[in-house]
Amino acid sequence: MIKVAIYGKGGIGKSTVASGISAALGLQGYNVMQLGCDPKTDSTINLLGGTSPPPILQYLQEKGRPQTLEAIAKKGVGGVVCMEVGGPTPGVGCFGRGMLTAFELLDEMEAYAAFKPDIVLYDILADIVCGGIAVPMREGLADKVVIVTSGEKMALLAAKNIILALRNFADRNYAELGGLILNCRDMVDEVERVEEFARHMQTSIIGVIPRDRAIHAFEEQGKTIVEGDRTLPTSLRFFELARTIVNLRAERNAA
Amino acid sequence: MKKYHKTLPLATGYFGVSSALYAFGGLVVVYGPAGGAWHINIEDEPRWYRGPATVVGAGLLEMDVILGNDDKFIENIARVANGLKRDFVCLAGTPISEIIGTDLKGFARTLEGRASIPVFMVPTAGSEPYPEGASKAFLALADKLMAPAASKHPKGVNVLGAIHLSTGREERIEPLLAAIERAGFTLLGVLSSPRPGVADPLEGLRRAPAAERNAVISTSGLALAEHMYAAYGIPYVLGLPVGLRGRDDFLALLRGEQPGPAPAVTRPAAFRHALVVGEPVLGYGVQRCLRHDFGVPRVDVVSVVPSEMLFKGSEACSGTLIERGPADVDTESEQDIAALMNDPDVDCIVADPCYQALLTREVKFIRLPHIAMSARMYWDLPYEYAVDKGHEYLGAQLFGPGQG
Numbered sequence A: 001m002i003k004v005a006i007y008g009k010g011g012i013g014k015s016t017v018a019s020g021i022s023a024a025l026g027l028q029g030y031n032v033m034q035l036g037c038d039p040k041t042d043s044t045i046n047l048l049g050g051t052s053p054p055p056i057l058q059y060l061q062e063k064g065r066p067q068t069l070e071a072i073a074k075k076g077v078g079g080v081v082c083m084e085v086g087g088p089t090p091g092v093g094c095f096g097r098g099m100l101t102a103f104e105l106l107d108e109m110e111a112y113a114a115f116k117p118d119i120v121l122y123d124i125l126a127d128i129v130c131g132g133i134a135v136p137m138r139e140g141l142a143d144k145v146v147i148v149t150s151g152e153k154m155a156l157l158a159a160k161n162i163i164l165a166l167r168n169f170a171d172r173n174y175a176e177l178g179g180l181i182l183n184c185r186d187m188v189d190e191v192e193r194v195e196e197f198a199r200h201m202q203t204s205i206i207g208v209i210p211r212d213r214a215i216h217a218f219e220e221q222g223k224t225i226v227e228g229d230r231t232l233p234t235s236l237r238f239f240e241l242a243r244t245i246v247n248l249r250a251e252r253n254a255a
Numbered sequence B: 001m002k003k004y005h006k007t008l009p010l011a012t013g014y015f016g017v018s019s020a021l022y023a024f025g026g027l028v029v030v031y032g033p034a035g036g037a038w039h040i041n042i043e044d045e046p047r048w049y050r051g052p053a054t055v056v057g058a059g060l061l062e063m064d065v066i067l068g069n070d071d072k073f074i075e076n077i078a079r080v081a082n083g084l085k086r087d088f089v090c091l092a093g094t095p096i097s098e099i100i101g102t103d104l105k106g107f108a109r110t111l112e113g114r115a116s117i118p119v120f121m122v123p124t125a126g127s128e129p130y131p132e133g134a135s136k137a138f139l140a141l142a143d144k145l146m147a148p149a150a151s152k153h154p155k156g157v158n159v160l161g162a163i164h165l166s167t168g169r170e171e172r173i174e175p176l177l178a179a180i181e182r183a184g185f186t187l188l189g190v191l192s193s194p195r196p197g198v199a200d201p202l203e204g205l206r207r208a209p210a211a212e213r214n215a216v217i218s219t220s221g222l223a224l225a226e227h228m229y230a231a232y233g234i235p236y237v238l239g240l241p242v243g244l245r246g247r248d249d250f251l252a253l254l255r256g257e258q259p260g261p262a263p264a265v266t267r268p269a270a271f272r273h274a275l276v277v278g279e280p281v282l283g284y285g286v287q288r289c290l291r292h293d294f295g296v297p298r299v300d301v302v303s304v305v306p307s308e309m310l311f312k313g314s315e316a317c318s319g320t321l322i323e324r325g326p327a328d329v330d331t332e333s334e335q336d337i338a339a340l341m342n343d344p345d346v347d348c349i350v351a352d353p354c355y356q357a358l359l360t361r362e363v364k365f366i367r368l369p370h371i372a373m374s375a376r377m378y379w380d381l382p383y384e385y386a387v388d389k390g391h392e393y394l395g396a397q398l399f400g401p402g403q404g
Helices: A014-027 A056-063 A095-108 A111-115 A131-137 A153-168 A190-200 A213-220 A233-254 B013-024 B038-044 B062-067 B070-083 B095-100 B104-115 B130-145 B170-182 B203-210 B219-232 B243-254 B280-292 B334-341 B353-358 B387-399
Strands: A002-008 A032-037 A081-084 A119-124 A144-149 A176-183 A205-209 B027-030 B055-057 B089-092 B119-122 B156-160 B186-191 B213-216 B236-238 B273-278 B298-303 B317-320 B348-351 B364-367
Touching: A002 A014, A002 A153, A002 A233, A014 A032, A014 A119, A014 A176, A014 A205, A014 A213, A014 A233, A032 A095, A032 A111, A056 A095, A095 A111, A095 A131, A119 A131, A119 A233, A131 A153, A144 A153, A144 A233, A153 A176, A153 A190, A176 A190, A190 A205, A205 A233, B013 B027, B013 B089, B013 B130, B013 B219, B027 B070, B070 B089, B070 B104, B089 B104, B089 B130, B104 B119, B119 B130, B130 B203, B130 B219, B156 B170, B156 B203, B156 B219, B170 B186, B170 B243, B170 B387, B186 B203, B203 B219, B213 B219, B213 B243, B219 B236, B236 B243, B243 B280, B243 B317, B243 B387, B273 B280, B273 B334, B280 B298, B280 B348, B280 B387, B298 B334, B334 B353, B348 B353, B353 B364, B364 B387
Parallel strands: A002 A119, A002 A144, A032 A081, A032 A119, A144 A176, A176 A205, B027 B055, B027 B089, B089 B119, B156 B186, B156 B213, B213 B236, B236 B317, B273 B298, B273 B348, B348 B364
Antiparallel strands: none
């Protein structure tokens, strides 16, 4: 098993990328678990035909500890186990602390032993704005952090902050950086810009997702592009990216 | 919500951590606000009287929490631990770290790199009973510093769970330790009470895995005993021997024998129904003494900390002095305890003096301080419970004048 946390600037396409990878892995027969870590609970919506599983934190508040994992998990395309942390109403509460509670619950309920995932994807709501958002990086949670970015300046600045946070935590045995995923915005020289950034930050680009209107068209139908038409060039990029994630798992198992 | 009108809430998890680790020569850092360790040192830790403290607070201020000044916190601890030449650092959680979700495990890893001594964390939240914190502390310490013994020590015995919140001053258990040695056993480790003449407070911990048997004398020692059975194959006996019958039964269990039949009581006390309130292992020890040394026909035990783990049955347990009776209960509710104490059928009560405030009638009351309840208040009170001394003390109380 490998657990990968996906970070990146708000609105950069983390959920689209995470769901595309999950769908590609699931359709190839891997056991996949995707946990949306965003109070908006929209990470897994395109794996579930436009619906969401019951958010964990809301479930805890309204009904108490779930009796079974099925109460908070739904299976989506390719058998991907979909869960959403949920979280406070906008403007109140503390989402970072809530994430910790959700992770502890999954641990206590032995979710990883029950679903036996080969790959776990944590889709984190934003870049590292405070200690709470770094929770998934902690020892025992994510093994790798993958950052979704475009070539835009603000996206790269967010990526840089995430990388610096990871390096700051190196002596705490936190997750390691797995690389960058370029989610293109059709900028001029976008790939070169991000390649240069990756060199500067001593990391690499592990996947490039082109700007493609088909992504948005299928998302309107509650699907990922991978589910919508797996033969499209962009879908093939997701399958490539999925193979890279599987290789990260192999590297980790070898280590 | 728990209501306390006349008594106090018992010590909680991180008090248990500090109680368990106090004597080992380490530094216990309570992750709380500035002044957070003050109440431990001033109230609940009678062993400290000025001088460098073993238990310190993180000294968190508002801006430290807001801005996450982790480096300042870590550097401060490293400096203090190195300056005081401590052998290890333990980070204990409090309601503050629990509520804000502090990564104490991550802190411990960073700190270990900078302080060059073993560092570990104990995940307490401040809402759990103190034996849970003490148990976790013993497990964490063992995980960090205990290693398999090169060879077994025949007749080697460890005493586990001797924490001041449960068993009081170190000299209170001395009669028990002496009885164990007189019976031909060698004490390897007394956790957590250093043996006289031993310079390194961690020596007992290091020697402990060579033991043939462990003796668990409070609930706080049980988890470590289970761990030591799993890791080193050491079985344990469970019980704190109070009085003569308790002593003989306990030593028989240590020898791997079954206790013999109880001899007839030579001098029965006049009481018919006693109630023992406190830590359960000691409570059941007192129960055995009152029943078999003094012929009190009914003795009920009120455990003010959870006791269910004492009765779950374990292959690691080679013998126990503890027998659950039908009227024994677990409760720390002041109202429940008051109701039990004021039952007209009860004619003798053994409990911490703080509980005396719950009585609404005159009844024989034998004072047996529980430090987790009364802290420093009765630390210096002359009382005994262990083996022969316990028999003498309880006998003097049972046959003495007045209401105790």
